[in-house]
Each structure stands twice: as C-alpha cells, then as structure tokens.
Amino acid sequence: MTPDDVYQLTLVAAAGVLAPIIVAGVRRFAIPSVVLEISFGIVLGPQVLDLVQPTGLVDGLSVLGLSMLMFLAGYELKLDTIRGRPLKLAGISWGLSVVLATMVGLGVHVSGGHSGEIVIPLALTTTALGTLLPVLRDAGVLGTPLGRYAMALGSVGEFGPIVLVGLLLAGTDPVQSILVLGAFALLIVGSALLANRPWGDRIVTFIAKSMWASSQLPIRLTLLFMLALAAVANTLGIDVLLGAFAAGAVVRIAAAKHDDEEDETDASSIFGFKLEGIGFGMLVPVFFVVSGTRIDLKALFSQPSSALVVPGFLLLMLVVRAIPTFLVYRTGLERRQRRALAVMSATGLPLIVVITTIATENGYLSSADAAAMVAAGMLSVVILPAVSIALLGRVREARPIEPGAGL
Template sequence: MSHSGTLVLIMAIAVLAPLLAYGVSRWLPVPLVIFEILLGILVGPDVLGWARSGGVIDTLSQLGLAMLIFLAGYEIRFDRVRGDTLRRSVWAWITALALGLALGVLLAHGGGFGKGVYIGTALTSTALGTILPVLRDAGDLGTRFGTVMMAFGSVGEFGPIVAMALLLSGRAPAASAATLIAFAVLTALAVLWAMRPKPPWFSRVIAKTLHSSGQFAVRLVVFMLVVMLGLTEVLGLDVLLGAFAAGMVTRLVLQGAAPESSGLVLSKVEAMGFGFLVPVFFVVTGIEFDLDSLLGGGRELLLLPLFLLLFLVVRGLPIWVLAPRDLVRRDRAALVLFGSTALPLVVAITTLGTEDGVLGAGEAAALVGAAMVSVLVFPLLALKCRARPGEALPRGERAGEESW
C-alpha cells in the first residue's frame, strides 16, 4: 500500500479506536491506546498485511512521539508536589533505576550495557497520563492518596527521560553529565524567562487570535517545542528530554502570561496532538510490532510475563518500601499497582532502542506487550484495593492531605 493509503488507514483506526473504547467502557475501562496499538497490529505486516511504515509515516510517528512527551511534561506540576513525599518518590525511583539496570543487563542476553539501559529504564517508568483519568473518576485527585500518587508518578515520567539522556549519549559519564548540566542551565534560563511578567500586549494577542487564523499561542507552543528539540539535537541529547522540557516551560509561559486563556490553548494543542500526531505514533507502533517474534514460542514469549512481573518488582517494590508511613496497607498496595502501570514511555524507549539497533524487535514487543497488560490489569486491581467494603470506588480521604 502507498504511503497515502497507509495514512488513510491509520486515520481510520484513529477514528475507530475511541468508538471501541467508548463501547467497551460500560463493561471494562480499556485505555484508548490499547485499541490503537492492537488495531495497528491487525493491519500490520504480521496479520493482514495492509499497512507498512516508512517515509512520511515514520516522520509523522516521530512528531507524535515528541508531542506525547511534550504533553506529559506539560501535565507534571512539581511545584505542587513537594516535601517528604517528593523526596520519598525520588529515592524510590533511584532505587528502581539501580535495580532495573542490574536486571536489564542480566536480561540483555549478551547485548551489553546499552541494551540493559533500554530495558532497565523502561521498567522504571509510570504511565501518569493513563492513571490520571482513573484517579479523577475515582474522586482521588484531591486526596492525600492522589497527592502521593502524583508525586511518585511525576518522578516516574521525568526520571526515565533524564536517565536515557545521561546513560545513552555515547559519551563518557563526565561528558554526559556536563552536557546534561548545560541543557539544565539553558532550560532554567527558559524557565526564568517564562516566569517573568509579560507585557500587556502579549496576553491581548493570545486572546485576540485564539479564534482566528492567527492562533498566536498555538504557534508559540509549537515554536518552543521545535526550539527545545533542536537544542537537544545540537547537544547530542535524546529528543525526549527536549520535548519534556518544552512541555514544562510552556505551562509556565501560558499560565504566567495568559492564565485566563491557558486552558483553551492547551485544549487546542491537545486536539492537535491527541487528534492527529499521537494516534499516528501508537498505530505505527502496532504496525511495527513484531508479533511473529513474540509468538514464535521462544525466549521473547517467555519474556512478556517476566517483564510484567518485573514492573511490579523493579518499580513497585521500592514504592512499597518508601511510601509515606501514614498510608494504610491497602493504599500502599494501590500505590504500587498504579506506580507499576507503564506504557507510553515503554513504547517510546523501545522505539528508540530498535531504531538504534540495540534492542531486538522481539524483546521490544515483549516489553510493550507486558506494558499493555499492566495498563489493562494494574489500575483495576488498584481500585479494588482502594475500595472499602460496600463502596464501588474510593471517594476521598482528606485527612492529612498535603498541599499540591
């Protein structure tokens, strides 16, 4: 099929997936991304053979990956998660990284430290974007539990991206650290600029062009994303880091310069991302999913349940040990299950690993498959842990609640 035909098929899947998710939701809350990947597998070369990636499709997929990480950076609010809970979440992730790297190198099967880093960092991630709607629907976002989950989840999204930039740059550790510090300084300067008061005309232009062809704010957002991506390319860092930093800086710019318009601007950016680019990325992930290698009955098929278990061991065990002491046992269990839920960053990390020729297609498929199962199973189990007898869902425990 031609690239244009493949793109038509991808967008047809993008339209069908939310319909399926909505239809199934009355029985089981299945995340939209699961349908996008599964339908991509269905039309891909290993099943129906209707679609193949390449050319412009790959370019759009990479833009979708950048937009996905950008939006993840935008939704994280470190200013509202602080104190002892933040320290515990950082140490839990550092412990998970050490454990993940050790196990990753063991599972690399002769692939060396590079393959171990891809596997190990994937095991430390948390799908905060997937968890947030579940917490919101359960009435937990404003509770003590929700605050703790936000802290652990935020670090679970931010940490793996920094680790990838530091460990996979190809430089010596000292040079990698120096480059990362240089990027951090430049990002800090961008943050300082974002936090400075903007002239009155700035917010007026944003408001005036929101419903016109000018769309100044949306163009500014895209410009900041492209600048940060270009900066990471110049410094030889991973594009994920630039996209993530762009998301954090953009939040500060919009909420500082035009707080009354920031919500509408974000909705427009999300429409561009989740309406077009991000679905392309996930459907292409399904098209490139090596189902034959996974189902071949060999090592890769055995790796899928092993990786699922390792999500709980590598990410969940440190969370259980370092969770705030005021959480009761069932809440600590729910925190472990939510924190071990992974998919978007796993897809991103395995995509980079296969493109670099370090991670095998079968191993990447096993990791992504395990992450898909975690998204389907772990949040439901977490909600059951949180529910009290006689309650379908927890409805808030505000005693001892931290400020966000």
C-alpha cells in the first residue's frame, strides 16, 4: 500500500462517514445516503477535484464492495415472507416490465442515437429493494400485506435483472450462456438443499460459540463461500455478481433455518448485523464513492441530447415499472396503495450503477449515457419514495381482495 493509496482511501472513508451524518441532519428531505456517496465521489474524482482515482487499491476495494452489495441483496431474500401470491404477482409485473423494456430497446436500436440498446432496457427493469426497506419500515407498513407485496416486488426487481446481466452482458453466445447458467443454477440448488439439511448439534454449537470468539468463524465461512461462488461463476464465464448474489441467497437459507430455534435467535440476528456491518459499514460505501469518480460529467453536458437522457430515462423507469405494477395489483390492493406501490417499483439506483459500470467497462454503453442513467437513478431514489409515501397518506394497512379474485 503506497502513501497515495492511504491518502485516497482516507478521502473515500471520509465521504462514507459524512454521507449518513448529512442524511441524519436533513432528515426532512429524505435523501438516501447512496446519493450523497456518489455525489462525493463525483466531487473527489477526476471530473472536479481530481483527488481520488478509480485505480489500484481503491478500485480493488470497490470491486469487493460491489460483490458484497450483491451478496447482501441475495441475503435480503426472505422466501418465507414473500412466497405465494406476493411472489406470483411480482413475477407477472416484472415480466410485463421486461416486455415494455424490450420495446424500448428496439426503439433505441432503430433510432441508432444511443449506445445502450441492451443496457438501457436492462436497467429499466430494476427496483431498489435496499432503498425501499427503510421507507417501508418508517411508514409502518413493512409487516402488512402491502409491505409483503413491496418486498416481493423489490426482490424480483433485483434477482431478475442480475440474471439478465449474466446472460446479456457476459460477452458470450446466448445459447452457451443459458446452458452455463443452467449448470450454475444446479450448483446453487444443490448448495441450497445442503444448507437446508439438519446440522448436527456439535456443528451448530461450535459455530454458535465461535460467533462470539475472535475467530468469527461464521463470518469467515460466509466470505469464503461468497468468493468461492464468485470464482466458480467467473470460471464458467458468468458475471461474478451472480455468484455473489446466489451466495447471499444460500446463506440466508442456512441462517433462516435457525431463526425458529429460540436459543439461536439472538445469534442469528447478530450474524446478520455483522454481515451488514462489513458490507454497509465498510465495503459498499467504497463502491458507491468510487462509482461517483467514474461518472463523466463533461461527457454528460457536452451535448444537449445527452443531458436530455436524464429526464427521459426517469420517465421510462416510471412507464416500464410503474404501469405494469399498477395494473397487476388491481385485485390485491386499493387504488391509493396501488399508486404508492407502482411509484415505489420504479425506484432504482444501486443496480443501475452496477449495470452501467459493467456496461461501460465492456463497451456496451457510452460514458455520457452511463452518467445520465445514474443521474436519473439518483433522482428516482430522492423523489419517488417520498411521492409514494405522500400517495399512501394515512393508510398504513393493505386491504387485500378475496384470494380467489383476479390474478
């Protein structure tokens, strides 16, 4: 580690500390921390102060932070909570969004005016579950049917695009990608079944005790599993992010199995807190700050057409995600709640940053379009959650229609 690495990492860490402090100070405006982290990255990066370069150790930690972000996204999947009707409706809604996004992609291809004929539709199908969770919690609806619908919608809006990233941005033949992805899926299913098997009392006791020891064995095993699946995915030609996401989902299955055991509840919760501490407390902020240093503001404002992509992409996010959601949930929620859920579904930033980062590195997207898409994503997480809560008003509990009605 060179002195310059230490200097740049100190600035990145300072940005990561200042962001949540500012968020707490301006709570009235509900600015997500990730928006400030990216903004600080823009200021510190080559476009403004040129104090932080996305290279070397800084870049390495950013890649690890991205992997941890995907792992935690997989860990957030709680199938017991969203299975059944919520998951079914979320899948239908996302499928319709894919159809609309494909139409957008065809339009971009015919116009020939942008480089993102694959990437733009892909980014339009995302939903920022991590951004929605605190909004739902603060609104007091997380444990209601509306909250379960939102959780399912966000989960599918993260899992589906990650799979499509592995298929469309891997740079290999689509048929080969599908076959390889199928083989990788079998590996994940096998790992999930193994994780769900009963463990011996000696193993459970040993792992539980090490949770409080300096060895922190459960955390070490988890990080090893995440990196191992990422390595397998990379060897198979699949994006490593899919491996990290799958690792999070499998670890969640193993952790959830012990949630029902009274003597393991506290340990299981502490385990999740420790993973989030490593991720959101250290590595993930590095990724978002460094992502900000990569945003090419000069390219964005060099041409009026590039700047117009920002409101255009934000509008497309609403069309592609909000309209299908509003239509699909017509038999499950009252009108006001459908509107709120539809607006929530169009919220997206973390995966948009991920997708544009991969796309620009592989030559699928211009830096100007990438900057515009990230800017639109930043606006979505600032504006749309607040709008959804305003639409929700005083209603805090969903009133689902009879289970047999409609879809």
